[in-house]
Amino acid sequence: MSKISTISVAAAGPTPGISPSAQTIFDTTASELPLPRSSRQESYLIAQTFDQDxxxxxxxxxxxxxxxxxxxxxxxxxxxxxxxxxxxx
CATH class of the missing domain: 1.20.5 (Single alpha-helices involved in coiled-coils or other helix-helix interfaces)
Structure with missing residues (x-):
């Protein structure tokens, strides 16, 4: 239901002091950062109606x-x- 656009972050190479497995996690996480809310194009309205007496x-x-x-x-x-x-x- 929710759509999130992502941006790609190019890694400049291995970060000093980080193991190769941690570097992979860092690169994967950095490449899946969501865009700021102002740049998203989709919006949803969720409402529930009640029949009140x-x-x-x-x-x-x-x-x-x-x-x-x-x-x-x-x-x-x-x-x-x-x-x-x-x-x-």
Whole structure:
């Protein structure tokens, strides 16, 4: 999917202090350097679309809130909080 253009780098000969096998790796890596992003011609746009039903999702969440009994926990918490507030004043 992605295309990367490469440039060739001519090696000037063996680099002093590098073994022949390391020189081969160096030459191979140097010849496969990618071009800067500004010189690439291809560009890709990747997007994903979603079919959203916001009101349907809200209704489903509210129905779950009622069916799971969380509404009772909310009401009990409000009553207990109100009673504690009244006792501490």
């Amino acid at each position: 916001v009101l349907g999702d809200i209704k489903t969440g509210f129905d779950n809130f009622i069916e799971s009994g969380q509404v009772w926990a909310l009401l009990i918490g409000l009553v207990v909080g109100y009673v504690i507030r009244g006792l501490t004043r």
